[in-house]
Amino acid sequence: MSTNENQLPANFIRQIIANDLKINKNNGKVATRFPPEPNGYLHIGHAKSICLNFGTAIENKGTCNLRFDDTNPEKESVEYMESIKRDVQWLGFTWDGLYHASDYFEQLYNYAVQLIEQGQAYVDSLSAEQIRAYRGTLTEPGKESPDRNRPIAENLDLFKRMRAGEFADGQYVLRAKIDMASPNINMRDPAIYRIRRVHHQRTGNDWCIYPMYDYTHCISDAIEGITHSLCTLEFEDHRPLYDWVLEQLHTPCHPQQIEFARLQLEYTIVSKRKLNQLVTEKHVSGWDDPRMPTIAGLRRAGFTPKAIRDFCERIGLTKQNSWIEMGVLEYCIREDLNENALRAMAVLQPLRVVITNYPETQVEQLDISNHPQRHELGKRSVPFANVILIEQDDFAELPPPKYKRLVVGGEVRLRGSYVIRCDDVIKDADGNIIELHCSYDPETLGKNPEGRKVKGVIHWVAEQQSYPAEVRLYNRLFTVPQPDNEDNFLDAINPGSLEVLTGCRVEASLADATVENRYQFERTGYFCLDAVDSGEGKLVFNRTVTLRDGWVKD
RNA sequence: UGGGUCGUCGCCAAGCGGUAAGGCACGGGGUUUUGAUCUCCGCAUACCAAGGUUCGAAUCCUUGCGACCCAGCCA
Numbered sequence: 354m355s356t357n358e359n360q361l362p363a364n365f366i367r368q369i370i371a372n373d374l375k376i377n378k379n380n381g382k383v384a385t386r387f388p389p390e391p392n393g394y395l396h397i398g399h400a401k402s403i404c405l406n407f408g409t410a411i412e413n414k415g416t417c418n419l420r421f422d423d424t425n426p427e428k429e430s431v432e433y434m435e436s437i438k439r440d441v442q443w444l445g446f447t448w449d450g451l452y453h454a455s456d457y458f459e460q461l462y463n464y465a466v467q468l469i470e471q472g473q474a475y476v477d478s479l480s481a482e483q484i485r486a487y488r489g490t491l492t493e494p495g496k497e498s499p500d501r502n503r504p505i506a507e508n509l510d511l512f513k514r515m516r517a518g519e520f521a522d523g524q525y526v527l528r529a530k531i532d533m534a535s536p537n538i539n540m541r542d543p544a545i546y547r548i549r550r551v552h553h554q555r556t557g558n559d560w561c562i563y564p565m566y567d568y569t570h571c572i573s574d575a576i577e578g579i580t581h582s583l584c585t586l587e588f589e590d591h592r593p594l595y596d597w598v599l600e601q602l603h604t605p606c607h608p609q610q611i612e613f614a615r616l617q618l619e620y621t622i623v624s625k626r627k628l629n630q631l632v633t634e635k636h637v638s639g640w641d642d643p644r645m646p647t648i649a650g651l652r653r654a655g656f657t658p659k660a661i662r663d664f665c666e667r668i669g670l671t672k673q674n675s676w677i678e679m680g681v682l683e684y685c686i687r688e689d690l691n692e693n694a695l696r697a698m699a700v701l702q703p704l705r706v707v708i709t710n711y712p713e714t715q716v717e718q719l720d721i722s723n724h725p726q727r728h729e730l731g732k733r734s735v736p737f738a739n740v741i742l743i744e745q746d747d748f749a750e751l752p753p754p755k756y757k758r759l760v761v762g763g764e765v766r767l768r769g770s771y772v773i774r775c776d777d778v779i780k781d782a783d784g785n786i787i788e789l790h791c792s793y794d795p796e797t798l799g800k801n802p803e804g805r806k807v808k809g810v811i812h813w814v815a816e817q818q819s820y821p822a823e824v825r826l827y828n829r830l831f832t833v834p835q836p837d838n839e840d841n842f843l844d845a846i847n848p849g850s851l852e853v854l855t856g857c858r859v860e861a862s863l864a865d866a867t868v869e870n871r872y873q874f875e876r877t878g879y880f881c882l883d884a885v886d887s888g889e890g891k892l893v894f895n896r897t898v899t900l901r902d903g904w905v906k907d
Numbered sequence: 908u909g910g911g912u913c914g915u916c917g918c919c920a921a922g923c924g925g926u927a928a929g930g931c932a933c934g935g936g937g938u939u940u941u942g943a944u945c946u947c948c949g950c951a952u953a954c955c956a957a958g959g960u961u962c963g964a965a966u967c968c969u970u971g972c973g974a975c976c977c978a979g980c981c982a
């Protein structure tokens with residue numbers, strides 16, 4: 354990874370850090386953290402945060418922790434934690450420390466006791482509904498709870514008994530005592546502990562009270578010695594609370610919270626709740642469905658970590674809410690795959706072609722380059738015989754203007770092979786084309802014919818020497834750029850987001866395809882072997898992205 | 908006058924008082940045994956608007972306008 358700072362694009366966080374370094378703030382240390390809640394799979398929006406946090410650490414020779422914000426056990430699970438670790442590593446990052454907010458439950462509790470002792474937190478018996486009513490509105494100040502001035506000793510006793518499990522869920526809550534009239538609603542005595550008898554995936558039944566985000570996050574950051582706590586814009590209003598907690602507690606360090614705009618990608622969604630709904634209601638096959646914007650989905654679709662990292666750098670980092678066009682992501686994956694994917698031929702919708710002047714029993718092995726520019730990637734052997742398969746689209750009886758492919762009486766180059774001419778179209782009783790009769794020019798292997806130009810080049814496979822495969826063509830999951838803005842985002846699901854092609858034939862070399870390799874099926878797109886449904890003798894390929902199509906059809 | 912944040916090309920985004928970088932997209936030319944790649948060229952007299960300060964303003968000031976976030980015992 355490049356660490357040449359002069360080459361990296363400027364952004365406001367890089368500027369803040371550069372300035373901090375200049376004045377030797379934090380003794381020149383940079384420590385970040387990526388703090389997901391393990392309540393779902395990571396998605397492309399998390400990738401932005403991951404690249405930011407780990408990237409910032411790498412650029413500044415600092416550290417970056419992975420910390421699970423596991424303070425709400427109701428929605429969290431070990432499966433999610435495992436998937437998050439897997440995805441972060443797959444993206445190419447290594448955490449310095451692996452922590453959980455739950456590691457700090459005891460310290461958090463002690464800090465809460467300190468807050469109570471300082472008269473800055475109290476146990477409230479108001480119900481959730483009452484607290485809401487007392488909170489006031491955006492334009493009206495709130496009212497103080499009758500319990501707000503409960504004596505410290507009583508608060509201490511009650512809080513201890515909350516922990517001990519003497520009260521029912523929801524009976525009491527611990528609140529920070531700040532300002533019920535604050536124009537910032539987050540400062541109107543926010544709840545910092547609630548009673549919840551839920552089994553926690555790590556602490557089991559040790560606790561029946563759980564600390565809340567605003568109280569937990571800042572302290573966790575401080576405990577880990579985080580210098581720059583990077584989070585998304587919706588937490589801007591929480592920063593005063595973040596700072597308030599650390600100031601009251603006199604923590605040894607006070608991290609700086611900096612907010613940036615979250616990623617919004619057109620034609621998809623990154624709301625965890627909605628992603629979850631797509632999975633639960635089976636609109637997709639799972640969290641790793643290749644149409645999902647999850648890291649797992651992108652991986653299964655054939656995206657590379659490098660392309661995703663590149664994408665995250667290209668989209669920039671600001672405080673402006675913005676929508677990134679899908680074209681940017683597609684550009685990034687094409688750039689990587691064009692450079693690195695092995696070329697191969699696969700016929701997705703076959704049309705039989707009999708080469709009438711080619712010996713019926715002959716099979717020729719043609720050596721074809723694995724990459725048109727990078728010859729060091731070697732060649733593979735592709736069998737050629739008298740019956741081949743071409744793409745149905747590559748033949749037209751009534752060609753559109755500027756058509757460069759096969760027409761009756763016309764010639765076309767078979768990629769890496771001979772030039773053929775179409776002599777006859779064979780149809781069935783209903784008039785459907787069932788095969789073509791062509792003749793080949795033996796003088797055109799590896800060289801152009803004399804006296805005429807053959808414009809078109811099409812891909813092909815030998816019928817007998819090819820392998821059957823299933824090919825899954827994925828398209829955008831939604832029909833509108835901002836499905837989140839629809840009344841019901843499910844109505845915007847693209848019914849054609851998955852096309853399964855079962856009669857495909859792939860060239861012989863693809864029988865050895867691996868999940869790790871990426872392939873360009875020439876002229877059709879980039880593909881990878883499906884990691885889940887491929888098996889012994891069964892080839893299933895996923896289309897990662899199409900090739901750019903510069904053919905301007907009239 | 909509830910608080911907070913943000914307005915620079917179709918989409919991102921540099922710019923930090925000295926006269927509008929870059930990328931994606933798009934349009935056009937060239938090369939090409941992938942209508943791919945590669946390559947060359949084009950693409951904001953203008954920075955939400957209106958005033959003001961200044962020799963000079965996207966950058967500073969004022970006033971508007973627009974967008975987003977906040978009233979979980981979620982994160």
